[in-house]
Amino acid sequence: MSSPAPRFGVNYTPSQGWFHHWLDFDLDAVRADLDSVAGLGLDHIRVFPLWPLFQPNRTLIRPRAVEQLVQLADAAAERGLDVNVDGLQGHLSSFDFLPAWTRTWHRRNLFTDNDVVAGQAAYLRTLAAALADRPNFIGMTIGNEINQFSGPPHPDPDPVTPEQAGSWLRRLLDACEEGAPGKLHLHAAYDAAWYQDDHAFTPAHAARIGAVTAVHSWVFNGTAQRHGRTGTATEQHAAYLIELSKAWALEPHRPVWLQEVGAPAPLIPAEHAAEFTEATVAAALDCQDVWGITWWCSHDVSRSLADFPELEYGLGLLTNERKVKPAGESLARIVAERRGTTYAPAPRTTAVVIDAGDDETAPARSVCAPGGAVFDAFARLTGEGARPTAVLASRAEDKEHLAARGITEVVRPDQVVPSAPAAPTDPGAARDPVG
Template sequence: MSTPRSAIEAVFPRPAGTPRFGVNYVPSRGWWYSWLDWEPSAMAADLRAVADLGMDHIRIHCLWPVFQANPGHISGTALARLHSLLDLADECGLDVSVTVLNGWLSGFYFRPAWQHGVNLFTDPVAVAAQLDLLAAMAERIAAHPRFLGFDIANEPNVLAHYAGNDITTSEGDAWTRRLLNHCEAIAPGRMHVAGFDHEPWLTDSAPFSREILARTGSATPLHAWIEFTGALKRYGYPSTATHHLGEYLLELAKAFQSDPHRPLWLQEFGAAPQWISEDAVAEFTESFTAAALSCDQLWGVTWWASHDIDRGLAGFADLEYDLGLLTTENQVKPAGRRLATLIDRLRQQPPTPATRTTALLLDDTRAPDWTFAERFFSLVDEGVRPAIVRASHQDDAEHIAERGITKILDL
């Protein structure tokens, strides 16, 4: 089940055809441990700073053990704070996507203790508890004017690699479909998604099919990290691959969507100065965004992250501390200034997506690895902005025509 694009646009329209711009919110005080040490005044200041950058939405992250420490217990305090956070966002004009089963976040695994030895994707008690948590959240916030929708989990494919969570692709797909259908039933008409990272798209090692990612829920979210995909190590910076990775993943997703008008969401990307220089981070952020904006059907762009992490919090990988557009004191960093200028310009003169009449043919029997991606990047270097078509669709005249494709290359 999926929500029609027209319904999404009616509730959360894109202004004048411009994609929505937002951030993955990381609280400046206490990271997401702030669900426990609640400081609404600090969050209000954070969100005002986010809105001042020109952002119109945030993606937030619930810590699963905090919200559901026991399968039969959902924290009323946490639910009240979730509603309060949406109220704070409303004061700043920000819509909110609520990511629930976290799960996996900023390099840490937050599986609730009661799930020890339990497969969170197939165990009936575990899955029932997940449905209960979503329902309890919907009861509290589904009618809130700033509630964009649920993201069922952050990068759940990562959790599938932990001991005890082994599943088949059919089981992974069934879990994804069941939770997203449940979200639509308890909060109809909202933008419900599953925030998988690049792994299911670029490899066959994750037990979730590309078809389920591209056809279930309200939109197709993409996480396009130049470091974690391996693009930066393989191609260096600057390179066509690092500037156009997001564009490539968005076009790859289109090849698996049955609806050519289904919204796409560039839900996560960013860069740390540990990977490229601080000056390069600002330049990269703008160029990567500009390349993604060449794709049609792009609903929104959501950077990671709003704020740096306080270095007084120990244990995070070094790169995690410096991913913000804002410092922990709400000072705008160079990348944040660059983006604020870009957003203002784009809202005055909305971008025109590239015309993609040429498509690369993707072999259905192989994962779209770097060899295939390099063909895409080489065409970009030649001045061509390609689409991607699966071999199983190349003889579907209606599909090809609806996407505006006139030439298919089997390189």
């Protein structure tokens, strides 16, 4: 089937001061950054206000900060770039940014305290309303991988149940809709939602709540460690997450946004980042219903800034001096080649069965993690030239569902990989969430 052409964009990391640039906002520097992004031929950016700077008190949302966000969006529009805004930052590149009114002496649960959630809703509603009349405003993402605050491996988690997590997501998405009706509002999670058995944010949340499903594909979660930089599972990891999400979606062609994906060193050495970029994007574009691909990230983190994990410094498509790197050249070439072409990948007719227990909470979802039976079966089939997708065990004999997705063959993991799989990787132990 033919779908709207996928969007191509980048997660905007300012070249000067990283996200601390909000402290001394320089619109001219932002414009120069966006010139370099637009020069790659991309059509959108994902933007990250720092929550404590925008809402330092529960009842104070700083008008000047909101005005600066609007200025950034308008500067993007001048360069032909649309804008998605992540509200609750939340967590970025191994650092947490939470306002003082949620911590220490004012310690309250981010997901269940009524006052905190009301404050979050007011904040998201305010940002959305400020941008609602901008034609280049895509919509809000609730926050960046904020699910990492809900449990291990976070050192100071805010515990929440799956039911409470779902209620929190719906309340905050409602606030975004109230602020900017009709825009594309969504939420995003790091891959514990798909891979970690007891994680409160579930695949059903990801694939059934919000306007589109967001997936964040990072191969340092055990994938590249097991399979190497050129392994099928590594180059196909983004495509795997896209197809995995379809198993839980209620609509057969729900859009999926590959909202974060990057080439993390040293697992993907700098000299091979371009090759990885090309392989990853090609694999993702072989999936149906891709809303867009948004690379992490625009500009490198300056070496003058301390204490980042080593991999964070070199993830940019551009240097701090706004020079295009090889991965940026590759993505720009892909965008240019795709422009004007038809996006119509064929259906994936073979589906690997996922038996993760209850569909809503997926208590055994580690079968989908690197080293799990579903993951290994998908990689094996792909390596043999197949184009697999995934289906829940509860739907494996649902002829109407299978037909709607174009599935003609259903296989169990043990039919693909008969030997017992290695113990799945614990995504909490394998990674500190990026982005």
